[in-house]
Amino acid sequence: MVTNFEDFEPIFGEAKPEWETASSNPECVPLNPFLFRVFAVDPSHLRFHATDFGSYTWEATRSLHQLEDMRDSIGIGGSWLDFMNYVTSCLRSKDVKLILEWQSKSNGNLALSP
Template sequence: MGFEVHLKPIFGHPKVEWASGNASTPPRRFLFHVHASPDSPHLIIHVTDFHCDTWEAVRSVSQLDDMRDSIGIGGSWSDFIDYLIASIKSEDVKLVLEGHSNSDGAAYAKLVAQKSKGMPVISISLTKLVGTAGSEAIANLSLQLFEEFKSIHEFYVEEKQRSIELSKVISAEKERNASNQSQLEQYSKRQKLQRISSSDKVDVSGPFSNGLKSSPDKEAARDINSKAVANRVVPAYRRAKVRGALLQDTEEEHK
């Protein structure tokens, strides 16, 4: 049972209010940092205004389990940790201040978080840090905040570079598609012109060629008929008389 795997550093800006509601001076702006201890299974919370109010809360796994029972959150341990993280990340996290210490600032404080209205309320009491402890907490929070910013910035740079490369790929793909589309349109135009040209040739030769030109079979039949007519012997009674010719009797006829 633990939360190291579930919990990554969380930074937030809580809404600050006084428990009595009649503070003489308006509260400064605060920043909180929630993280898991790298040395032991503890949840650590720091809240500071980077001036005179710095607070801390350290909760062990057993203390968090007791909190779960007191709040009345059922389900598994993992479900409770998920709800705790979701509540701390919500927009309704409050830092409630109370009383006045001898030094500047409040005497007591607690961090109140709720995932949404009507859901169980997470309330964690805070201990005020003074002197070197407060300075170290502020220094650690500042360093962790810079590390988080650096990590986000590196991720942003990587994503930007990936986006540039992807844009280049998309641009090249668009150019390739445009080229293919142009070639396809040119090919389609050539095919259309060839079909029109072929259709025109058929229209010009078709209607007139039927009367001027016969098929090879018809030509062969015509040649055969012509030869048959030329070779046919015309009967004597149908032969034409030769006009202007002189008829002479042969010797046999006079005998």
């Protein structure tokens, strides 16, 4: 198993946004393409940024432990290195999708939740 992300090369790309369901977009808000980057914050965390440089920006930080849990929950077998190679290959592909869900907050603000 990999014990850190010291050698992780940043990944930049374009993600095609999609609404999770038709009801996820009750206001019929059009979506622009998103650009993203994934990089190592420190030896044990990856950070994901995605933005359309307009209305929506999303960020998440995931630890080694959280990525191990994700690997287990989606059932990808093989070694940790195989899993990380799969993840980086997917992020470098031309078909990255960002699935969004519309959430209306009580104060009238809107939030996107990937």
